[in-house]
Amino acid sequence: MRHMAAQSRDYYDVLGVSKTATAEEIKRSYRNLAKKFHPDVNKEADAVDKFKELQTAYAVLSDDAKRRQYDRFGPEGLSGANGFQGGFGADDLFGEMFATIFQDAAGGGRRQASPIIQGDDLAHEIEITLEEAVLGAEKTIRYTRLEACDNCAGSGSAPGTRPETCGQCRGTGQTRVAQRAAFIQFVSQQPCPRCGGTGQSITNPCGKCNHGRVRKTRERTLRIPAGIDTGRRIHLQGEGDAGALGGPSGDLYVVVIVKEHPVFERHDNDLYCKVEISFARATLGGAIEVPVIGGVEEIRIPEGTQSGQEFLLRGKGVPDLRGRGKGDQHVFVQVEVPTKLTSEQRALLQQFAASMGEKVDTTGKGLFGRILGGH
Numbered sequence: 001m002r003h004m005a006a007q008s009r010d011y012y013d014v015l016g017v018s019k020t021a022t023a024e025e026i027k028r029s030y031r032n033l034a035k036k037f038h039p040d041v042n043k044e045a046d047a048v049d050k051f052k053e054l055q056t057a058y059a060v061l062s063d064d065a066k067r068r069q070y071d072r073f074g075p076e077g078l079s080g081a082n083g084f085q086g087g088f089g090a091d092d093l094f095g096e097m098f099a100t101i102f103q104d105a106a107g108g109g110r111r112q113a114s115p116i117i118q119g120d121d122l123a124h125e126i127e128i129t130l131e132e133a134v135l136g137a138e139k140t141i142r143y144t145r146l147e148a149c150d151n152c153a154g155s156g157s158a159p160g161t162r163p164e165t166c167g168q169c170r171g172t173g174q175t176r177v178a179q180r181a182a183f184i185q186f187v188s189q190q191p192c193p194r195c196g197g198t199g200q201s202i203t204n205p206c207g208k209c210n211h212g213r214v215r216k217t218r219e220r221t222l223r224i225p226a227g228i229d230t231g232r233r234i235h236l237q238g239e240g241d242a243g244a245l246g247g248p249s250g251d252l253y254v255v256v257i258v259k260e261h262p263v264f265e266r267h268d269n270d271l272y273c274k275v276e277i278s279f280a281r282a283t284l285g286g287a288i289e290v291p292v293i294g295g296v297e298e299i300r301i302p303e304g305t306q307s308g309q310e311f312l313l314r315g316k317g318v319p320d321l322r323g324r325g326k327g328d329q330h331v332f333v334q335v336e337v338p339t340k341l342t343s344e345q346r347a348l349l350q351q352f353a354a355s356m357g358e359k360v361d362t363t364g365k366g367l368f369g370r371i372l373g374g375h
């Protein structure tokens with residue numbers, strides 16, 4: 001035991017207090033740390049060891065005589081089983097604290113566990129267009145949920161009768177499970193296996209529902225905020241399943257899916273698109289119409305615009321959901337080369353090529369053509 005004490009951490013460091021800490025500061029620190037590392041709450045592998053270390057440190061520092069002995073001689077100066085003999089120690093404080101944390105139904109005057117069971121949350125997917133995501137919209141959804149039975153008003157019992165208090169948990173909905181580890185006994189609470197945590201026993205059930213609930217299809221209209229994107233959820237409080245035996249309803253989460261668009265691609269709050277322009281327009285420049293969400297926008301391109309050149313439309317992208325302005329639209333022009341020419345167009349193009357000092361063989365009988373033709 002003396003060897004173990006010599007290897008232990010400083011008790012003040014264990015409790016996170018200074019060596020001049022008052023008794024109240026030591027007690028308060030122990031309460032907070034014990035709640036954090038209690039094995040019924042903390043499932044980390046080293047939680048039990050940390051909890052035991054806290055108990056050992058508090059048992060010494062909460063006792064004035066043991067604290068003075070510890071301050072003078074360290075752990076080696078403590079007699080007995082690491083200072084666990086007599087006085088108000090960690091076990092006493094832990095018993096008080098444990099009852100507070102877990103609301104021990106068996107403790108005199110303690111608040112009992114509530115038998116009310118909340119309904120489940122539900123998820124529903126909705127598809128919207130990119131225009132609806134950018135501009136916002138109102139959409140109507142249809143979904144199925146559990147609702148309180150009209151026949152029994154959600155009680156689960158036949159009309160004119162009432163559920164009885166569960167005989168096993170006495171209406172608390174919880175049962176106590178005790179486990180012993182090291183020097184202390186841990187007591188936890190679990191839903192009652194007989195009543196499923198409701199605290200009630202239905203002896204004369206309603207013939208039209210299951211524990212006070214029936215399944216119904218509902219319609220809801222919801223507002224799609226401008227700027228929403230795929231994967232975002234819209235939260236509708238209280239629109240989920242009703243709770244069993246009159247318990248409160250859960251929530252509904254509508255998951256948004258934005259469909260692909262034939263013209264635009266979205267990256268964060270920016271939009272990207274391609275616009276085809278003629279060879280003449282790319283060469284001479286001028287005004288062109290560009291599609292934007294909800295209409296068209298006219299922009300001017302300079303002479304000699306090259307295929308793939310980018311033009312930026314500020315503020316024509318997607319609104320930020322948090323109200324931080326709007327993204328931009330990136331326009332990439334693609335020069336369209338004609339595939340069929342009239343004889344007049346061909347002659348004009350040849351003249352243009354000649355004026356640029358370029359020789360264009362339109363007969364197909366150039367060097368490569370002559371080789372293929374055997375000439």
